[in-house]
Amino acid sequence: MEFPTLIDHxxxxxxxxxxxxxxxxxxxxxxxxxxxxxxxxNGDVCQFESFVLSGCLKSFYIDDDGQEHVxxxxxxxxxxxxxGSFITQSPAELNVQCLENCVxxxxxxxxxxxxxREVPKLERFFRLIIQNAFVAAQKRIIQNFTxxxxxxxxxxxxxxxxIEQRVPQYLVASYLGxxxxxxxxxxxxxxxx
Amino acid sequence: MEFPTLIDHxxxxxxxxxxxxxxxxxxxxxxxxxxxxxxxxNGDVCQFESFVLSGCLKSFYIDDDGQEHVxxxxxxxxxxxxxGSFITQSPAELNVQCLENCVxxxxxxxxxxxxxREVPKLERFFRLIIQNAFVAAQKRIIQNFTxxxxxxxxxxxxxxxxIEQRVPQYLVASYLGxxxxxxxxxxxxxxxx
Numbered sequence: 001m002e003f004p005t006l007i008d009h010x011x012x013x014x015x016x017x018x019x020x021x022x023x024x025x026x027x028x029x030x031x032x033x034x035x036x037x038x039x040x041x042n043g044d045v046c047q048f049e050s051f052v053l054s055g056c057l058k059s060f061y062i063d064d065d066g067q068e069h070v071x072x073x074x075x076x077x078x079x080x081x082x083x084g085s086f087i088t089q090s091p092a093e094l095n096v097q098c099l100e101n102c103v104x105x106x107x108x109x110x111x112x113x114x115x116x117r118e119v120p121k122l123e124r125f126f127r128l129i130i131q132n133a134f135v136a137a138q139k140r141i142i143q144n145f146t147x148x149x150x151x152x153x154x155x156x157x158x159x160x161x162x163i164e165q166r167v168p169q170y171l172v173a174s175y176l177g178x179x180x181x182x183x184x185x186x187x188x189x190x191x192x193x
Numbered sequence: 194m195e196f197p198t199l200i201d202h203x204x205x206x207x208x209x210x211x212x213x214x215x216x217x218x219x220x221x222x223x224x225x226x227x228x229x230x231x232x233x234x235n236g237d238v239c240q241f242e243s244f245v246l247s248g249c250l251k252s253f254y255i256d257d258d259g260q261e262h263v264x265x266x267x268x269x270x271x272x273x274x275x276x277g278s279f280i281t282q283s284p285a286e287l288n289v290q291c292l293e294n295c296v297x298x299x300x301x302x303x304x305x306x307x308x309x310r311e312v313p314k315l316e317r318f319f320r321l322i323i324q325n326a327f328v329a330a331q332k333r334i335i336q337n338f339t340x341x342x343x344x345x346x347x348x349x350x351x352x353x354x355x356i357e358q359r360v361p362q363y364l365v366a367s368y369l370g371x372x373x374x375x376x377x378x379x380x381x382x383x384x385x386x
């Protein structure tokens with residue numbers, strides 16, 4: 001059982017008694033996914049908040065021309081899902097797909113509502129988690145407006161320090177909103193310097 | 194006193210007893226700002242979460258070339274500030290400036306930490322508020338990647354339905370990441386159709 005990882009992660013932000021931890025675990029399931037399997041599919045309601053115990057995932061959007069745009073990556077100790085779909089329980093705009101075999105700790109929407117009642121401290125936990133996610137999203141909006149691709153790539157490497165080796169370059173390029181040829185050019189220029 | 198507006202707004206999301214409401218109000222101040230006055234200045238720590246009782250504000254970023262990029266607008270019943278600066282208590286990257294005379298209900302960082310202890314329901318309130326803000330920010334990232342400027346403008350009008358008449362067009366253009374000439378073109382094409 002790799003569940004304790006989730007509790008350790010929560011205890012970085014809030015104190016949980018053993019009883020409270022047991023309540024959280026009683027409403028959490030672990031599930032294994034194979035590489036390429038989908039955790040969330042566009043059009044389905046996102047039913048779970050997913051915490052990554054092991055593996056690497058991408059969340060992405062397909063535009064009207066069928067082109068894929070990577071919105072975020074997730075690795076161990078990150079949360080993933082389509083939060084917009086989850087909180088409104090309406091069809092997801094995003095897809096979440098495994099880039100490696102993954103093990104996720106998942107909390108179902110209705111179980112989470114119960115958990116908020118039974119362990120109100122979780123309100124604080126998720127407030128802190130989502131606060132950080134919001135700040136990161138806002139930074140990315142600013143960077144997309146203001147930074148050249150090379151600097152956005154440096155920021156990406158800082159934010160996702162251990163991810164670059166684990167994901168194909170064309171997905172990094174998609175995340176940065178540039179072609180993979182342009183990313184290759186940036187990388188080779190950086191190596192030459 | 195226009196304070197009750199803040200409590201009404203909180204009660205849309207959480208139940209507050211009159212005693213809890215009084216505690217919130219005891220740690221909240223109202224402050225008037227003149228048009229063009231700054232609520233947050235780049236480089237200063239953002240000390241307050243600000244709730245708009247009346248008026249209209251922009252938050253914006255100045256890039257290395259001195260160009261302004263509008264990150265968000267705020268009107269009545271919206272929150273504003275530089276959340277990244279506020280939660281880490283480090284210097285702000287953003288500026289928040291009044292586009293009209295404004296009245297804000299402000300909660301100081303240290304008062305808010307006390308409020309979280311005294312009225313733990315506020316954890317839930319701010320979780321819900323920030324969750325919505327995160328989803329909106331993520332939508333904007335996707336739109337900037339995938340939608341042509343005309344569609345981004347339509348989305349802006351939907352999200353900020355009553356703001357367009359209150360702010361200069363060049364700021365709307367800045368928010369959309371386009372020139373004001375291009376925005377004029379989009380608008381005149383829409384009127385002609």
